[in-house]
Amino acid sequence: MGFEPKVLIVLGSDSDLPVMATACSTLEEFGVDYSLRILSAHRVPQEVAAVAGDAKNHYQVIIAAAGMAAHLPGVIAAYTTLPVIGVPLQSKVLDGQDALYSIVQMPPGVPVATVGIGAAKNAALLALQILATGHEDLSKALQQYKQTMAETVLVKDSRLQTMGYKAYLAERGEQK
Known part of the structure; x- marks a missing residue:
């Protein structure tokens, strides 16, 4: 380049x-x-x-x-x-x-x-x-970025499934 x-x-x-x-x-x-x-x-x-x-x-x-x-x-x-x-x-x-x-x-x-x-x-x-x-290095960094985003979503999903929506919202300070 x-x-x-x-x-x-x-x-x-x-x-x-x-x-x-x-x-x-x-x-x-x-x-x-x-x-x-x-x-x-x-x-x-x-x-x-x-x-x-x-x-x-x-x-x-x-x-x-x-x-x-x-x-x-x-x-x-x-x-x-x-x-x-x-x-x-x-x-x-x-x-x-x-x-x-x-x-x-x-x-x-x-x-x-x-x-x-x-x-x-x-x-x-x-x-x-x-x-x-x-640029292969940049491609790998973007792949890692997307993987980290995916892992974050899955952790949130797991917490929601374990806690239920009311406790999850309360933990976030968003009472419903």
């Missing part, structure tokens, strides 16, 4: 950072480098085009997050052949549905993979899975 796997994360606004910090910490957990940028598709479109056009020289996957009109992921995808993962973000007006529809409904020839509203962790995990196709 020529260089270590690296992800570009682009935010439409600095207000997106609290949600997208989860993507950063997930990539860090797996030891994958990333760059983080704030670039608005509407306020600095030339810079978005330049960064997206040059991305193939530095990255293998791009995660782009935006709310409301959420054009950022699609604009980036128009200027690169790299996989682009769009993260629709919640807004005050339509609760993120506007961003979701904007990102998921791309025209033919300009694909953007889309995760759920505010699903920064899933965006990072999808980026890791894409990168893992060419």
